Amino acid sequence: xxxxxxxxxxxxxxxxxxxxxxxxxxxxxxxxxxxxxxxxxxxxxxxxxxxxxxxxxxxxxxxxxxxxxxxxxxxxxxxxxxxxxxxxxxxxxxxxxxxxxxxxxxxxxxxxxxxxxxxxxxxxxxxxxxxxxxxxxxxxxxxxxxxxxxxxxxxxxxxxxxxxxxxxxxxxxxxxxxxxxxxxxxxxxxxxxxxxxxxxxxxxxxxxxxxxxxxxxxxxxxxxxxxxxxxxxxxxxxxxxxxxxxxxxxxxxxxxxxxxxxxxxxxxxxxxxxxxxxxxxxxxxxxxxxxxxxxxxxxxxxxxxxxxxxxxxxxxxxxxxxxxxxxxxxxxxxxxxxxxxxxxxxxxxxxxxxxxxxxxxxxxxxxxxxxxxxxxxxxxxxxxxxxxxxxxxxxxxxxxxxxxxxx
Numbered sequence: 001x002x003x004x005x006x007x008x009x010x011x012x013x014x015x016x017x018x019x020x021x022x023x024x025x026x027x028x029x030x031x032x033x034x035x036x037x038x039x040x041x042x043x044x045x046x047x048x049x050x051x052x053x054x055x056x057x058x059x060x061x062x063x064x065x066x067x068x069x070x071x072x073x074x075x076x077x078x079x080x081x082x083x084x085x086x087x088x089x090x091x092x093x094x095x096x097x098x099x100x101x102x103x104x105x106x107x108x109x110x111x112x113x114x115x116x117x118x119x120x121x122x123x124x125x126x127x128x129x130x131x132x133x134x135x136x137x138x139x140x141x142x143x144x145x146x147x148x149x150x151x152x153x154x155x156x157x158x159x160x161x162x163x164x165x166x167x168x169x170x171x172x173x174x175x176x177x178x179x180x181x182x183x184x185x186x187x188x189x190x191x192x193x194x195x196x197x198x199x200x201x202x203x204x205x206x207x208x209x210x211x212x213x214x215x216x217x218x219x220x221x222x223x224x225x226x227x228x229x230x231x232x233x234x235x236x237x238x239x240x241x242x243x244x245x246x247x248x249x250x251x252x253x254x255x256x257x258x259x260x261x262x263x264x265x266x267x268x269x270x271x272x273x274x275x276x277x278x279x280x281x282x283x284x285x286x287x288x289x290x291x292x293x294x295x296x297x298x299x300x301x302x303x304x305x306x307x308x309x310x311x312x313x314x315x316x317x318x319x320x321x322x323x324x325x326x327x328x329x330x331x332x333x334x335x336x337x338x339x340x341x342x343x344x345x346x347x348x349x350x351x352x353x354x355x356x357x358x359x360x361x362x363x364x365x366x367x368x369x370x371x372x373x374x375x376x377x378x379x380x381x382x383x384x385x386x387x388x389x390x391x392x393x394x395x396x397x398x399x400x401x402x403x404x405x406x407x
Contacts, residue, residue: 058177062159095114108155194366223286267353
C-alpha cells in the first residue's frame with residue numbers, strides 16, 4: 001500500500017511540474033522570441049521555420065570573383081555529402097531535360113547553353129504520348145544527346161570556394177545556407193538613430209519618475225489624513241474620492257484636454273505629469289495600510305511631543321515600505337506604458353516631446369520591413385518595467401494582505 005501511495009504521489013507531483021513548466025514556457029516564449037529577434041539580421045527574421053537563436057549566413061571571398069566581394073555560402077549536394085559552395089549568380093533561366101525513352105533521369109542546364117536539335121529553323125521533333133515534342137542537344141559525358149525539355153526553372157550558379165572551376169546549378173530558395181550563431185547588438189543603435197529613441201527614453205524616464213514621486217507624495221499625505229486625522233465629512237469625502245475610480249478614463253479625455261488647452265499645456269510634458277500625480281487608488285492603498293498600524297504607537301509619539309509630520313516621517317513611512325513599493329511599482333508600470341493620453345495631448349510632429357510609446361508607434365510604420373528593429377525598440381521599452389517588477393514583487397503579497405484588513 002505504501003509503495004502504491006508513493007507512486008501515485010510521485011505521478012501527481014510530476015504532472016503538476018509538467019503543467020507548470022508548460023505554462024511558464026507558453027507565457028515566456030513570446031518574450032524570449034522578441035528578445036532573440038531583436039538581435040537578428042533582417043533575413044534571419046523572416047526565416048521559416050522560425051528559430052529562437054539568431055543566426056548569420058557565412059560569406060567568403062572566392063578567387064577569381066574578388067570584384068563581387070564576399071559571396072554568400074550555401075550547402076551543395078556532392079556525391080551524397082553537403083559541401084559549402086559560394087553563390088556567384090542568381091536567376092539563371094534553366095531547363096530540365098530528359099531522354100524521350102527515360103523521363104525519370106533528368107539533366108539541368110542553362111537554357112542559353114543548349115541548342116535545338118537540327119538547328120533553330122529545322123528543329124527536330126519526336127512523338128511522346130501522342131504529342132509532338134521538340135528535341136534539344138544536351139551534352140552528357142562529352143556526348144551530345146537529343147532530349148526533351150520537361151521543365152523550366154530559375155537556378156543559381158554555385159562554385160567551390162577552394163576550387164572555383166567546380167560549378168553546380170541548384171535552386172537558391174531550396175538551398176540551405178551555411179550559418180553560425182551570431183547576435184547583432186547594433187540593431188539597438190540603429191533603432192535609436194532611426195527614431196531618436198534616446199530622446200524619447202529620456203522623456204519617458206523623466207515623466208515616469210516625476211509621476212511616481214508625485215503619486216507617492218499625494219497618496220501618503222492623503223492616506224494619512226483620511227486614516228488618522230479627524231475632521232467633519234472625512235468618511236464621506238473618502239467615499240466620494242474613492243468613487244472616482246469607477247469613472248472610465250475615456251469619459252475624462254475631452255474635459256481633461258480642454259483643461260490642458262486653457263492652461264496652455266498641450267504638446268508639453270507637464271500635461272503628462274501633473275494630471276496623474278493625484279490618484280484615488282494610491283490614497284486608498286496607503287489609507288488601508290496606515291489603518292493597520294496600532295494607534296498606541298501614534299498616541300505615545302504625540303505624548304512625547306512629536307508633530308504629525310514627524311510621526312508620518314519617522315513611524316508610518318518606515319512601516320509602510322511594502323505598500324510604498326507596491327504603489328511605486330504599479331505607478332511606474334502605468335506611467336511608463338501610457339500611450340492613449342500621450343497620443344491625444346502630444347503632437348505627432350513634435351518629436352522632442354515624444355515618449356517611448358509614441359516613438360514605437362511611429363517606428364512600426366517606418367521600419368515595417370525590419371521586424372528586428374521593431375523588436376529591438378520593443379525590448380528597450382519592456383526591459384525597465386520588467387526589472388522594476390522583478391525587484392519589487394516581494395513586496396506585493398505583504399502589501400496586498402495588509403492593505404484591506406480594516407476599514
